[in-house]
Amino acid sequence: MVKLLIVDDEHIVIESLKFIIEKHVEGVEVVGTARSGREAIEKTLNLKPDVVFMDIHMPGINGMDAIRHIQASHKDVLFVIITAYEYFQHAKDAVNLGVFEYLLKPLNKHKVMKTLQDIHEVIYHKREIIKKEMMLREKIDKILPHVEGQFMYSQLFNSNIIKDITFYEEIFGMKLKKGYVMMAILEEIKLDKKEDNLKNSLVKQKFYDAFKMELKNACPCLMAPPLLDRVVAYIPVEEDADAYQIRNAAITYAKSIAKRLRPIVSIPYKIGIGKSYDIDYFSQSANEAYIAVSISNQDTVIHYEDVQLPSSSIDIYPASKEKMLIHKILTGNMEEALGVFEEIYWWMTGHYEMDVDKVKSKLIELLILIQRSIPQIMNSSSIIEENYLLQIVKINSMEELKLSYSNYLKTTILNLEDSKEKEIKGLITKAIKYIDKNLHKNINLNDVAEDMNMSYHYFSRFFKESIGKNFVDYLTDLRIQKSKEILKDVTVNIKEVCFMVGYSDPNYFSKIFKKVTGMTPTEYRNSVLSQGVI
Structure with missing residues (x-):
């Protein structure tokens, strides 16, 4: 109007x-x-x-x-x-x-x-026009966080050199050619009870949300979605800005955020800051931010340039991260597996002072460990490992090495998941064949589980996840469907039908049949005959 x-x-x-x-x-x-x-x-x-x-x-x-x-x-x-x-x-x-x-x-x-x-x-x-602009703005607002996340993941895991940085600058409304990484890492808290773990997850999410809000209010920046125990941000700076002023401004931002977070979150954390670089060297700044947090003892906020690096750099290799990486690979959690690898890689680059050959040697050791830990269900596993070993030896660039290893992990996880899926399909096919073959017998879940060489409880869950219904419902539906086919033959009496589909009590069979179809076996047969269905 x-x-x-x-x-x-x-x-x-x-x-x-x-x-x-x-x-x-x-x-x-x-x-x-x-x-x-x-x-x-x-x-x-x-x-x-x-x-x-x-x-x-x-x-x-x-x-x-x-x-x-x-x-x-x-x-x-x-x-x-x-x-x-x-x-x-x-x-x-x-x-x-x-x-x-x-x-x-x-x-x-x-x-x-x-x-x-x-x-x-x-x-x-x-x-x-205004309505369309608002709808477009809403769509952009919904898409933008996903684009931001993909951009940050690309820099963290793939180390891609951005070819069209202007495109992303227009999308995000900020200059991106130069900047530094700020990383907040939560300290590990070991909990036993499931409810405590859930509570811990909620506390972590509260920290991530609060940190993101405070940093984005403080300065223009891009943030990756939470990665395990850390959140990573990229803060752009002017290309001609003074390095010392950038460093002090970064520390001021971080300390201000830490102060505002104090009454909001209770979980312990540290904030590490890397030096500012051209965006092509994003990983270098990320490595420095991680090293700063790893070496810092008491300070909540620490800049890489303020860290007193020991002569042997970081002494303790994060062996626990290797176990975590293998666990993430085996469970098919690609995003978290890449996040754990990122931490291992940061340790290597800091410890070996960007020496490609030393990092390469350590990565090969990790590769062998992964190979030994993965179940031998992937037919092409040994071929993949052999080809990759030859490939990794030829790499001379730190960025290319990281990208190549990340791609290897992705391929390994995808192949492992594919092999698992094939194995599951084979197992469920075997179970269904056993049920079909023994439908006339009074079989139960334990009989099939024993034939599959699985525990009763594991097979019950496995069957429901694979078929979409529990074993009893599946067996009942199958028996009723089979009995409906037999009932079309008038030469077979109801009692015989009952025994042919695995029921020993005709009265119970009639009760189940009526519950599923709404008719007794006799009523169903008469209905089929009256319709002339043979």
Whole structure:
């Protein structure tokens, strides 16, 4: 609905316009009237009309001045001048003010109707544009976090060199060519009870959310989704900014965030900050942020350049991370597996001072450990390992080495999941064949589990996850379906049908049959015969 305010010092003009609009114009509502320029200004503030019919000559503030006042605070309002005087200066002023139409008194009904129809189209067209813009903005707001996450994952795990950085700068609305990594890592808390673990997960999520909100409020930045025990952010800086000023600003941001988080979160954490680099060296800054946190003892916030590195760099190899990596590979959790590998790789680059050969040697050791830990269900496993060993020996770039190893882990997880899926399909096929073969017997879940060489409880869960229904329901449906086929043969009596599908009690068979089909076996047979179905 288009809202209209009529302004004229003649009562008859106002009533005439209201009559024309109410009788002949749809989609327009007269929300108010005014008899002077001052009253028009006041009512526009309160009623917020879409269009104002404004007389020029009125006592006090005239129409032109009233339009100027209203336009100062309501730029979207459309104006139609109504006047008994056809002066050139009035027309010129109207054009300068962007007035939509200029109507002369006495008002012509058809001219008024045409003007309002035109206004209606203009306003609704404008509203459609705004609506589409809002919908587009909503879609962008929904997509943007995913794009941000993918961009950060790409830098963390793939170490891709961005070819079209301008594209991402336009999307995120910030310069990205140079910046540094800030990393918050939560200290490990060992808990036994499931409810405590759940509570810990909720506390961690609360920390991630609070850290993200505070950092994004403090400065323009990009953030990766939470990775295991840490959250990673990239803070862009001006390309010609002074390194020392960047360092101090980064520490100020981090300390300010830590202060604001103190009353919100109780979980212990540390914030590490890497040096600023061109975005192509994102991983270097990430390595430094991780090293800063790993070496820091008491400080909650530590910059890499403030760390006193020991001569042997980081002494303790994170062996526990190897076990965690293998666990993530075996469970098919690709995202978390890459996150754990990232930590191991950061340790290696810091400990071996970016020596490619030493890092390469350590990665080969890790590769052999992974190979020994993966079940031998992947036929191509040994071929994959052999080909990759040859490939890794030829790599001389730290970035390429990291990217190559990440891709190897992805391939390994995908192949392992594919092999597991094939094995599951084979096992469930074997179970179904056993059930079909022994359907006439009084078999139960334990019989099938024993044939599959699985425990009763494990097979029960395995069967339901694979088939989508529990064993008893599946067996019942299968027996009823089989009995319906046999019942079509009138030479076989009901008792025989009962025994042929594995039931020993005809009364129980009839009860189950009716529960599933809504009919007794006899009623079903008669129904089939009456329909001529053989």
